[in-house]
Amino acid sequence: MLPTAETTFRPGDTGYEDELAGFQTGFSRRPTLIVGAADAEEVRSAVAYAAGHGLPAGVQATGHGLPGAADGGVLTGPGAPVMSVVQINHLGGALEREPKTPNAVPFRDARYLVRVLNPLDGPDLDAVRALHGRAFGVLEPLTVGRSLNFAFGGGDRTQGLYDAERLERLAGVKSLYDPANLFRQNYNISPGGR
Structure with missing residues (x-):
């Protein structure tokens, strides 16, 4: 059974060449199947398919690394909506x-x-x-x-950056040295912590 990923490509399919393209152009490979896995289940399915058909499997992480599966194998890579x-x-x-x-x-x-x-x-x-x-x-x-x-x-942008004790101390420093809040174009802590 083919992997469940919506983005599954075989040689000759529209999108196959695009899936092979990446930043690592010094290597050429022609896997039998490319799976653009979006989650762990789709990766598991691709690996199970490769194992069940005696094919080598590999992972291509956004095109930066060395090639995944060689000729005739199953290549799985990111199927996220954006790199x-x-x-x-x-x-x-x-x-x-x-x-x-x-x-x-x-x-x-x-x-x-x-x-x-x-x-x-x-x-x-x-x-x-x-x-x-x-x-x-x-x-x-x-x-x-x-x-x-x-x-x-x-x-x-400051939400979650500081625990309550540290935020209170930093607001005190700000009140003492910058009460007019002139330096506010950064991760601003308002004088008084507001």
Whole structure:
């Protein structure tokens, strides 16, 4: 049985060549089947299909890596509505020690930093927002907060950046040194915390 992915391509199918195209152009391969998997079940289905037919299987992650399945194999890759880069950094305790002089770095107990990045020159922004919502929704039970260095987008960009105690301390510093809120074109903390 063919994998369940809606984006399944064989040689000669419209879209097959587009699925093979990527940033890594130094290698040529002709897999028997390409599966644009959108979730873990579609990846499982593609791997089961390859195993059931004695075909090699490979993964092509957005075209940057070395080729996945060689000629005659099954290649699975991202089937997300837009190209995405997911980066997971193990922090290894790098933030755990509080400095002698308090600073603005929150959530020192974080064990990982997860980023989801998408190009914004063409994709449907609603699709990007929906993709981010699904990705971070899965991680919500494990999330301790957001990283100031990677807080992009509109709206209240400071929401979730600081725990209550740190936010109160930073608002006090802002009230003391910038009561007119002149420096507000960044991740603004208003004087008084409002």
